Amino acid sequence: xxxxxxxxxxxHFGSNHVLRGIDLDIEEGQVIALIGRSGSGKSxxxxxxxxxxxxxxxxxxxxxxxxxxxxxxxxxxxQKVGMVFQQFNLFPHLTVGQNVMLATxxxxxxxxxxxxxxxxxxxxxxxxxxxxDAFPDQLSGGQQQRVAIxxxxxxxxxVLLCDEITSALDPELVNEVLxxxxxxxxxxxxxxxxxxxxRFAREVGDKLVFMYQGRIHEAxxxxxxxxxxxxxxxxxxxxxxx
Amino acid sequence: xxxxxxxxxxxxYREVLVDGTLKTLALTAIGTVLGxxxxxxxxxxxxxxxAPFDRLFAVYVEAIRNTPFLVQLFFIFFGLPSLGVQINExxxxxxxxxxxxxxxTTEIIRxxxxxxxxxxxEAAQSLAMGRAQIFRHVVLPPALLKxxxxxxxxxxxxxxGTSVCSQIAAEELTFAANFIQSRNFRAFETYFxxxxxxxxxxxxxxxxxxxxxxxxxxxxxK
Amino acid sequence: xxxxSTWDIARNLLDGALWTIGLSLTAxxxxxxxxxLLLFARIARNPLARRLAQGYIEVFQxxxxxxxxxxxxxxxxxxxxxxxxxxxxxxxxxxxxxxxLGEIWRGCVESIPKGQWEASASxxxxxxxxxxxxxxxxxxxxxxxxxxxxxxxxxxxxxVTSIIGFVELTKTxxxxxxxxxxxxxxxxxxxxGYFALCYPLSAYSxxxxxxxxxSRAH
Numbered sequence: 001x002x003x004x005x006x007x008x009x010x011x012h013f014g015s016n017h018v019l020r021g022i023d024l025d026i027e028e029g030q031v032i033a034l035i036g037r038s039g040s041g042k043s044x045x046x047x048x049x050x051x052x053x054x055x056x057x058x059x060x061x062x063x064x065x066x067x068x069x070x071x072x073x074x075x076x077x078x079q080k081v082g083m084v085f086q087q088f089n090l091f092p093h094l095t096v097g098q099n100v101m102l103a104t105x106x107x108x109x110x111x112x113x114x115x116x117x118x119x120x121x122x123x124x125x126x127x128x129x130x131x132x133d134a135f136p137d138q139l140s141g142g143q144q145q146r147v148a149i150x151x152x153x154x155x156x157x158x159v160l161l162c163d164e165i166t167s168a169l170d171p172e173l174v175n176e177v178l179x180x181x182x183x184x185x186x187x188x189x190x191x192x193x194x195x196x197x198x199r200f201a202r203e204v205g206d207k208l209v210f211m212y213q214g215r216i217h218e219a220x221x222x223x224x225x226x227x228x229x230x231x232x233x234x235x236x237x238x239x240x241x242x
Numbered sequence: 243x244x245x246x247x248x249x250x251x252x253x254x255y256r257e258v259l260v261d262g263t264l265k266t267l268a269l270t271a272i273g274t275v276l277g278x279x280x281x282x283x284x285x286x287x288x289x290x291x292x293a294p295f296d297r298l299f300a301v302y303v304e305a306i307r308n309t310p311f312l313v314q315l316f317f318i319f320f321g322l323p324s325l326g327v328q329i330n331e332x333x334x335x336x337x338x339x340x341x342x343x344x345x346x347t348t349e350i351i352r353x354x355x356x357x358x359x360x361x362x363x364e365a366a367q368s369l370a371m372g373r374a375q376i377f378r379h380v381v382l383p384p385a386l387l388k389x390x391x392x393x394x395x396x397x398x399x400x401x402x403g404t405s406v407c408s409q410i411a412a413e414e415l416t417f418a419a420n421f422i423q424s425r426n427f428r429a430f431e432t433y434f435x436x437x438x439x440x441x442x443x444x445x446x447x448x449x450x451x452x453x454x455x456x457x458x459x460x461x462x463x464k
Numbered sequence: 465x466x467x468x469s470t471w472d473i474a475r476n477l478l479d480g481a482l483w484t485i486g487l488s489l490t491a492x493x494x495x496x497x498x499x500x501l502l503l504f505a506r507i508a509r510n511p512l513a514r515r516l517a518q519g520y521i522e523v524f525q526x527x528x529x530x531x532x533x534x535x536x537x538x539x540x541x542x543x544x545x546x547x548x549x550x551x552x553x554x555x556x557x558x559x560x561x562x563x564x565l566g567e568i569w570r571g572c573v574e575s576i577p578k579g580q581w582e583a584s585a586s587x588x589x590x591x592x593x594x595x596x597x598x599x600x601x602x603x604x605x606x607x608x609x610x611x612x613x614x615x616x617x618x619x620x621x622x623x624v625t626s627i628i629g630f631v632e633l634t635k636t637x638x639x640x641x642x643x644x645x646x647x648x649x650x651x652x653x654x655x656x657g658y659f660a661l662c663y664p665l666s667a668y669s670x671x672x673x674x675x676x677x678x679s680r681a682h
Contacts, residue, residue: 052364078370089365093383093459102379103369148365155369245542308616308662309655310623313634317655320647398526405528409627416530429538437531444526 003028003190004049004159009058011044018044019055020214026159026207029188033201033222036211037237042194045211046161049192050074050081063158079107082152086164088144090136090151096123097132100151108155122150126180142173146180153184160184162193198241202226210234251426252435255418262418263439269332269414270401270447273339277400278393280340281347286377288348289355299348306345312406314338319410331412338407339400346396354385383459390455397451398444405440415439468644473653480636481657487632488619488661490554495561495618502566507573509591517566524563529624532556537628553625561618568614572607573599609676613669616662623658633657 002025051074126146287295319334408417505517540547626635637654
């Protein structure tokens with residue numbers, strides 16, 4: 001059974017119909033690359049999966065947690081879905097370690113020692129164990145984003161959403177973040193990524209989803225789609241990126 | 243004929259001065275703690291539009307900010323007893339300070355809360371934190387930190403303003419000055435010395451608050 | 465004790481309010497002029513002028529208005545001047561107002577981006593010309609909202625002058641409260657009087673502020 005099931009999802013922003021019936025099943029361990037032009041609905045789709053955006057019709061199910069339109073209690077869902085943002089969104093008043101431990105302590109109710117150990121392990125994973133006591137503004141953008149990944153992983157989510165996580169980075173810092181994501185993919189983490197890094201999508205992605213005007217326009221094996229786009233829209237999109 | 247200044251006659255009453263100074267500080271300290279609590283409640287109600295409290299706090303803030311502290315004090319001290327509420331001069335002074343500072347800090351803290359970047363809240367939501375947890379851990383500390391200098395300034399303004407509490411016979415520093423000059427008949431010297439004390443208090447209180455703010459809210463180095 | 469009617473109370477308070485308005489206007493106008501001088505001293509190139517202006521501002525912002533009034537009142541009699549409560553109130557509130565306005569306006573001048581100074585200097589303008597044609601016109605626009613906002617503090621500050629015996633709104637209220645034994649009613653009216661004077665100024669200052677921020681954003 002699919003880990004994430006999205007069924008006939010519709011969403012409007014006022015009169016703008018931004019998601020026009022999305023159906024998508026994601027298996028455990030899959031890496032999904034969501035691509036498309038800005039305004040195609042890809043970020044909105046990603047944000048509905050952990051309830052940052054509401055939706056009007058349809059249903060989302062993650063690991064047995066079903067959410068319906070206008071659901072307000074999303075905490076159970078969010079414990080299963082982690083998210084990493086374009087702007088990192090680290091908490092500026094907390095150290096790196098405190099950033100990673102905050103939710104594990106107050107949401108997962110881990111004890112101090114356990115939370116600390118887990119945080120160190122997660123920071124190890126992203127190669128920033130020694131920054132435990134640093135504050136976010138003392139880190140580079142790439143390091144901040146890696147801390148944000150560690151923070152999301154500490155909640156031990158079933159699936160991790162990545163919303164253009166390299167778009168705000170200077171070019172020379174992109175690779176250190178992508179390397180971390182690559183490791184996660186290799187370890188079998190389920191990942192849904194909105195990304196503009198086409199090469200990365202092709203190399204690491206198990207499935208490419210091309211969004212166009214609020215619909216999934218094409219989906220399939222990344223290598224194949226990049227080589228032989230079936231629709232002129234995808235062909236033109238790939239052409240415009242490269 | 244040149245006037246001979248006589249400051250010694252003021253310092254004879256130094257115990258009265260110390261007592262008044264301590265009471266002014268105590269009034270300020272109690273008023274600050276309780277006033278900040280009111281301000282945080284008010285700011286949350288306003289920022290989160292918690293009906294009906296948001297409206298009540300809006301009216302309260304406007305009422306307090308557009309009337310003099312002295313009139314608020316008189317209204318509390320002379321007005322409440324006529325409604326059957328018995329209140330002594332210190333209770334009235336503390337209540338007036340809390341009510342006054344609460345209104346100003348409501349607006350100051352609200353501005354800090356509303357300046358919270360949306361991404362901070364989304365990040366906390368994505369970590370499955372609840373509304374109260376987000377407010378307590380993610381929104382309030384940086385908001386307080388950001389507006390702390392403004393809060394410190396307001397506390398100093400309020401402390402200097404408490405000098406009018408002498409008018410309801412609360413025996414704080416200005417009351418001490420009035421008492422001394424009625425004994426030594428050296429009004430100018432007495433008020434000069436007491437003004438200097440207030441000036442030093444203003445500097446000291448500001449410094450202490452700024453340091454305390456950085457310790458309590460800001461970076462705790464381990 | 466009811467030989468003083470509610471109407472009498474209101475009429476007396478209105479008389480008092482006129483003195484509050486008169487004192488506020490006097491302090492605001494004279495304080496504004498003095499504040500302008502302070503501003504120029506505060507941003508002058510002469511370090512002594514800057515230091516003196518800063519000291520003046522710190523003293524008046526760091527001590528109670530009531531103490532300032534007492535010192536003027538009693539200090540005047542020391543040097544043989546018979547200072548009336550009205551004069552002491554006017555002088556005290558003017559000095560108080562000038563310190564705050566000088567500081568507010570300095571903030572406005574300093575908020576003008578450095579590039580404006582550099583650009584005007586590169587056009588060979590003198591310091592005075594830079595101020596006159598480039599900096600002050602921009603600072604003035606920013607200064608209006610906080611200046612109107614501060615006028616509320618001036619009006620409220622006049623209440624303190626009741627303590628040195630100047631008969632304005634608060635003093636009138638105190639006397640009426642004693643005479644009528646109706647402090648709740650009287651001070652309620654007094655508070656309403658201040659609110660009627662201050663609220664329009666607060667609201668106007670907020671509108672001005674929104675306008676400036678709005679026009680800057682676009």
